[in-house]
Amino acid sequence: MSYVVAFYEIDRAYGGPEEGGWWYDCGQLVRVAWVCKSEDRAYQKARRANALLDHLQRSLRPVSSVAYAGGRYAAIVHQGTAPRAYPETRPHYE
Numbered sequence: 352m353s354y355v356v357a358f359y360e361i362d363r364a365y366g367g368p369e370e371g372g373w374w375y376d377c378g379q380l381v382r383v384a385w386v387c388k389s390e391d392r393a394y395q396k397a398r399r400a401n402a403l404l405d406h407l408q409r410s411l412r413p414v415s416s417v418a419y420a421g422g423r424y425a426a427i428v429h430q431g432t433a434p435r436a437y438p439e440t441r442p443h444y445e
Contacts, residue, residue, distance in 0.1 A: 352388075352430060353430075354386070354387045354389070354393035354428055355385065355386050355393070355428070355432065356383070356384045356385040356387065356397045356427070357382065357383045357384065357427055357433035358382050358383075358424050358425070358426055359378030359379060359380055359425055360379050360421065360422075360423070361377070361414055361424065361425050362379075362421065362423075363376060363377065363414055363419070364377045364441075366442060366444060369444040370444070375438070375441075375442050376414070377436065378425065378427070378436060378437050380435045384396070384400065397427065397428050400426035401425060404424055408423055408424070
């Protein structure tokens with residue numbers, strides 16, 4: 352089994368009007384960075400990449416801000432292949 356570390360541009364999307372309105376995290380695939388044979392190795396690489404991204408992106412508005420205009424990225428580990436976007440299906444309010 353292989354594990355991929357992929358970079359996503361992250362955002363928030365409006366889920367619906369229930370309970371006064373709700374939002375969910377989403378992301379668009381930018382690129383696959385590494386393919387690892389070990390899950391531990393993939394998470395190690397993702398942690399290092401996210402630490403660097405946090406440092407580089409510290410001056411940007413947070414994703415939760417209404418003034419967020421894009422530009423934040425995150426490294427995420429997937430087993431097998433990386434989806435083009437996450438979540439793959441829009442969540443439903445329960």
